[in-house]
Amino acid sequence: MTEATIEEGAISAASAHKVLFTQKYGWVIPLLLGAAVLLAMLASLCIGAYPLPFGRAAQIAMHLAWPFPMPSNPPWNIKELTVVQVIRLPRVLLATLAGIGLGMSGTALQGMMRNPLVGPDIVGVTSGAAFGGVLAMLFDWAPAGIIAMAFLGGMVAMFCTFSLAKLARGESNSMILILAGVFIGAFFLAATGLVQYIAPDSVTRTITYWLLGTFVGADQQKVWMIAIPTLCGGTMLMTLRWRLNLLSLGDLDAKTLGINVGVLRWSIIALVSLIVASQVAVSGIIGWVGLVVPHCARMLVGPDHRRLLPTAAMLGGLFVLGLDDITRSIVKAELPVGVLTALIGTPVICILFWKTQSKGWEHE
Amino acid sequence: MNSNVVHFEDLGHAYRPSRWVFQNYNAQVKRGSTFALLGPNGCGKTTLLKIMLGALKPTKGTIKVEGRMAFVPQLFHVTFDYSVLDMVLMGRAKHVGVFSQPSAADEEAAMASLERFGIANLALRPFHELSGGQRQLVIFARALVSEAEILILDEPTSALDLKNQIVVLDWIARLSHQDGLTVLFTTHHPHHALAVADEVLLMLGEKAFACGQAGDVLTEENLHALYGVDLKLLPFEHNGLQHETLVPVLPHLDRKKRDFGEGYKSHA
DSSP: OOOOOOOOOOOOHHHHHHHHHHHHHTTHHHHHHHHHHHHHHHHHHHOSSSOOOHHHHHHHHHHHHSOSOOOSSOSSOHHHHHIIIIIIHHHHHHHHHHHHHHHHHHHHHHHHTTOTTOOTTTTTHHHHHHHHHHHHHHTTOOHHHHHHHHHHHHHHHHHHHHHHHHHTTOTTOHHHHHHHHHHHHHHHHHHHHHHHHHSOHHHHHHHHHHHHOOOTTOOHHHHHHHHHHHHHHHHHHHHTHHHHHHHTTOHHHHHHTTOOHHHHHHHHHHHHHHHHHHHHHHHOOOOSHHHHHHHHHHHHHOSOHHHHHHHHHHHHHHHHHHHHHHHHHTSTTOOOHHHHHHHHHHHHHHHHHHHHHHHOOOOO | OOSEEEEEEEEEEEEETTEEEEEEEEEEEETTOEEEEEOOTTSSHHHHHHHHHTSSOOSEEEEEEOSOEEEEOSSOOOSSOOBHHHHHHGGGGGGSOTTOOOOHHHHHHHHHHHHHTTOGGGTTSBGGGSOHHHHHHHHHHHHHHTTOSEEEEESTTTTOOHHHHHHHHHHHHHHHHTTOOEEEEEESOHHHHHHHOSEEEEEOSSSOEEEEEHHHHSOHHHHHHHHSSOEEEEEEEETTEEEEEEEEOOTTEETTTTEEOHHHHTTO
16 A cells, blocks of 8 residues: 655745744844844943043943953043043943843734734833823832832733633633723723823923833943843743743643643733833833844744744844934934834834735634 | 543533533543544534544533643744754754753654655755645644654645645555654544544534444435435545545536436526
8 A cells, every 4th residue: 555645835945944044043143133232232331421431441341341340541531431431331222121121022013923913012011001101100119119009000900811811701812802901091091191190290391201111211220120130031031941832832722732721821911011121121111122123033933932932032122222222312302202112113014014914824 | 551542531622601612522532543534514523623622611511631742733933934854853942941041852753754754855944935745744744753642633635636635645654654653633534534533423413423443434325414415425436445525415416417407497
């Protein structure tokens, strides 16, 4: 008896070649992007009203990162050191960490919800965190209180989104989850508006500028406020990155593969909420990054989250840092970076949406 | 070691109170056997599979499943364009620590599994560009690499052409007889069950079922009761071996005369 075999289906050589490339060289891309982020950070230290050569900025940065006392006769003057240490470095670190966190959060959410059109701002976590933050501002709480309230708001919003989807018996249906996220996000945005309305004029002005998303006023304290949650949450997400592949197959399939779907999902929600809340607490709403960056990263290294998550993190850092450089150099009035991410993110996502739809996403 | 890997007693499920999909079902699935579940649409085949997989709790009765399960769904869609190797590698989930990544040994196991099914050449191709039959084999390879003892398949041949249906049935028989896996599958084709299943459960109604050896259960009377149409059981010989198959009987059609009888005239 002849052995039955499956006939080869129609497979495009181009897509097979692309998969082969990403499978073989996928690790090189996040490493190269990591190096690009470091270079971009050094370059960003030179940008601003006070001109600073690249070499000098690099020397000062090396000195600040080096845990040894200052040389007796440093090649830089005190003014240059102050500009880098007090003004530019906190801002550069803040922008980079915010971008890294948003890139990772968006990728994790898209994988978890099996939908490439999801981002932290779409499932309500950003609005929830913003509401928590403005509430803390209304009561004039300390920065730690703002971050705690933003985290609480983000978690509550995510909990409400999943509970609403569960009520509609669609907690494993990504479209129902997104709709629930839109409803909950709208509610928290309205609540944020209410807080703005009842707040005194001086607080309202601060809240409005903060909500637009900006890195103005970056300092060491804010850097710690975003660095600890982003690095801790990001490291945890990195260890779970292969599990995101499994989660992206759907609940039943992931469960039969031996995954505790509920625990894994809530762990990811908690980590994403922590990262997004810390970003919102220090720099307000910076939308679209978590939606656009994972798409671009997927085009570079493919959908495997083992390579995708670090790529999206680096790309996110590069994207937000680059946009912040633009806002503080090209535009003299210092445009809030959240406005620029939305202005750039919207057409980019439209193009990506059109391109991916013309190729045909597989939907549930 | 118990010879039954799945054992259910007085099993019943209702999605709404007192709206039973089925109840009072009893059956055992023997280790290393091939077990087919047959029934018309809506009789609860997939519900019964979900209960076995632990995705649904039975409304009443008890179910015991002994052994690691792997599930092959009816339609397999992936949102993201994973490569075939990535898909098979996911079968190693139980062997990879929660905070770890798959090792080179896991990748080798995934490649060996693909080779076993003769599709190692597809390893780096995008999964969503494969044909239905190729996808089914990839999911089989994933089940095998997971080192599951029980393979549960939901209508594995439903979306396949005839050739691929035979390939899949051939693999079901091989996985059971060569690898010692217990294979449990649902189907709408009684002749597929007759061809490969050792035992069969016919889901005849809410409380009515027939369970036993395929030859004893897949009778013309039982199948008439199940589907409400006539099927003829035909014995035949092939390569010196005795086989049986089922063919539908169209009551008004005389194939020799190519004449459509009275029953078809109203449609002319």
